[in-house]
Amino acid sequence: MAQTILAHEPALRLAAFLGVLAGMMLWEVAAPRRRREIPRVIRWTNNLALVVLDTAILRLTFPILAVGLAVMAEQRGWGLFNNIEAPAWVAIIASMLLLDLAIYLQHVMFHAVPGLWRLHRMHHADLDFDATTGLRFHPVEIVISMGIKLAVVAALGPPAVAVLLFEVVLNATALFNHSNIDLPRPVDRVLRLLVVTPDMHRVHHSSDPRETNSNYGFNLPWWDRLLGTYVAQPARGHEGMQIGIEQFRTARDLWLDRMLVQPVRGPASGHALDPGEDRR
Secondary structure (H helix, E strand, O other), rough: OOHHHHHHHHHHHHHHHHHHHHHHHHHHHHEOOOOOOOHHHHHHHHHHHHHHHHHHHHHHOOOOOHHHHHHHHHHOOOOHOOOOOOHHHHHHHHHHHHHHHHHHHHHHHHHHHHHHHHHHHHHHHHOOHHHHHOOOOOOOHHHHHHHHHHHHHHHHHHOHHHHHHHHHHHHHHHHHHHOOOOOOOOHHHHOOOOOOOOHHHHOOOOOOOOHOOOOOOOOOOHHHHHOOOOOOOOOOOOHHHOOOOOOOOOOOHOOHHHHHHHHOOOOOOOOOOHHHHOOO
């Protein structure tokens, strides 16, 4: 079973990724939530080029990724779930929940540590908010994030199917909750009890640091509610809020070369522990 999962992982993940991305892009064109400020050709080409670069660097940096490590952990008896007796369905659900909690805590850390915020703020420097924003991460952040994920997988020893499901769901929900789609408000209110919706996550991309440092969840909304980082709506409303961060607000900053050097440009202001933000 594990070897079958490993053999088909790339095709399954690619099909899910392309399907959800295409669906969200079409939905954004048909029913946008906010008026577009920047031409799509500038943002889409550079954001998509970045995800291609990130993928290539990951493959070159790590000889094995999360699903492959889960298979290896099962074979060698590494991790919690390979050393306790638990029904398969319990191990799968618990593993997916714990992996999601780890992603939430990692996200908080990238906002709280100035050096990590320098990397992560590139994700926030997008001047519009759509599905391609969910692909916009600095290559160094991607490498660090994968290292953390591999450490969590090694410690948990989750079933390989749980890791594959988690990866597919996380990628799909990241595209969904970054999309510029106009969900009916009653649907959003119900849906955000179960999953992070675009309106919920858009608050996180506000240029107001108090809102930037909230709503960290990518998949499940429960961690923000339980740990006090939930903000229901932006102060200026979804149509009036400003997307991005104050440091990088020109169209030229959206180009791939400028995105890659953003971590070394300017101060690391705006992070969650920045004392200057307490006075706002």
